[in-house]
Amino acid sequence: MALVATGEMMQSDVIVVGGGPAGSSCARELVKHGISCVVLDRCEFPRLKLCAGWITPQVVQDVEMEISAYPHSFLTFDEIHAHIGPYTHRMQAVQHSIRRFEFDAWLLQRSGAAVHRHDVRSIERRDGQYVVDDRFSAPYIVGAGGTRCPVYRSFFREANPRAQALQAVTLEQEFPYEWQDGTCHLWFFEGGLPGYSWYVPKGNGWLNVGIGGMKTQLGRRDEHIRSHWERLTGRLGKDKVRGHRFEPKGYSYYLRGDIRVAERDGAYITGDALGLATRDLCEGIGPAIRTGIDAARCIESGSRYDPRPVEACSTTGIARRLLEYMFVRRSEKAV
Numbered sequence: 001m002a003l004v005a006t007g008e009m010m011q012s013d014v015i016v017v018g019g020g021p022a023g024s025s026c027a028r029e030l031v032k033h034g035i036s037c038v039v040l041d042r043c044e045f046p047r048l049k050l051c052a053g054w055i056t057p058q059v060v061q062d063v064e065m066e067i068s069a070y071p072h073s074f075l076t077f078d079e080i081h082a083h084i085g086p087y088t089h090r091m092q093a094v095q096h097s098i099r100r101f102e103f104d105a106w107l108l109q110r111s112g113a114a115v116h117r118h119d120v121r122s123i124e125r126r127d128g129q130y131v132v133d134d135r136f137s138a139p140y141i142v143g144a145g146g147t148r149c150p151v152y153r154s155f156f157r158e159a160n161p162r163a164q165a166l167q168a169v170t171l172e173q174e175f176p177y178e179w180q181d182g183t184c185h186l187w188f189f190e191g192g193l194p195g196y197s198w199y200v201p202k203g204n205g206w207l208n209v210g211i212g213g214m215k216t217q218l219g220r221r222d223e224h225i226r227s228h229w230e231r232l233t234g235r236l237g238k239d240k241v242r243g244h245r246f247e248p249k250g251y252s253y254y255l256r257g258d259i260r261v262a263e264r265d266g267a268y269i270t271g272d273a274l275g276l277a278t279r280d281l282c283e284g285i286g287p288a289i290r291t292g293i294d295a296a297r298c299i300e301s302g303s304r305y306d307p308r309p310v311e312a313c314s315t316t317g318i319a320r321r322l323l324e325y326m327f328v329r330r331s332e333k334a335v
């Protein structure tokens, strides 16, 4: 069905709330199958999204990205340096960095979907339709609005309450910087941080520096993420990032917990809205894209949507056990 505007109401097959990686991937898949959809996002794209912007080869594959044709900042690392105390482990793994400011706008534009800047406030169920703010109507709705998604709030919160122990708090800044060290560095548990900090160089002379930690463990120690940030940037200011005045912004999101209900009566929930970031490296772009695509395919085929098989961890073996214990299990004990 084509998009139809009747009076003030816009009718489509699907309303996608949120135009981040989950929403744009879902929209692209729907458009591919000739299913009409509108993407509603409260922000005009390109928009700021706090994120280190580290992506895996799997993400590149899932979004069918041809690297040589990607028109924005893109950098490939052959290894990542993971530091724990005095030890440095060189993880031999091809990984990439992008800038979310560019990547998300590129994905959304490429989806081919109709995009409306709209801050979704109320979602009602009327005569088999989802009606958003009396302006948009569709028999299906996809929640891709990230941590504060209104679809989650309206239809999925009760079934999948957010677990306090899984909340990660972050501070970060991305800025133009002529970096000399083109390696991606991760520092785990520095100064007792229940999390890790990062230095992620980007293409075209950009750099992302950030820090994330588990909120309940910080609270138990009566610490704030900002004191860890100050230690990190104080150290970086002496070597890797000289002469920069850091002005971070903060954001919080949830790591992967139990998934009880992810689809009901034509409503689907994806990405950060469901809390799908991995329990060891807090990686959420990949799970957002995977579930966005899956939700679209289920709408198209009528099959059951089940995000549970999406990986809950990024690493395997000892690294996975150690990180999951330090982030999630210790937080559960701290609640």
Ligand SMILES: Cc1cc2nc3c(=O)[nH]c(=O)nc-3n(C[C@H](O)[C@H](O)[C@H](O)COP(=O)(O)OP(=O)(O)OC[C@H]3O[C@@H](n4cnc5c(N)ncnc54)[C@H](O)[C@@H]3O)c2cc1C
Pocket: 017, 018, 019, 020, 021, 022, 023, 040, 041, 042, 043, 049, 050, 051, 052, 053, 054, 055, 118, 119, 120, 121, 144, 145, 146, 147, 148, 149, 150, 170, 171, 172, 210, 251, 252, 253, 270, 271, 272, 273, 277, 282, 283, 284, 285, 286, 288
């Ligand atoms: C500091 C930080 C660093 C991170 N680093 C990485 C990393 O390096 N690699 C990685 O894989 N993951 C990382 N993550 C996690 C990753 O950013 C998220 O998991 C990912 O963005 C989830 O995508 P999404 O599409 O579900 O949600 P989002 O990307 O959050 O998109 C949601 C969209 O919904 C819109 N929206 C929200 N509410 C409404 C509303 N009421 N009406 C309309 N629109 C609305 C928002 O404007 C937004 O555009 C990081 C997260 C943080 C905070």
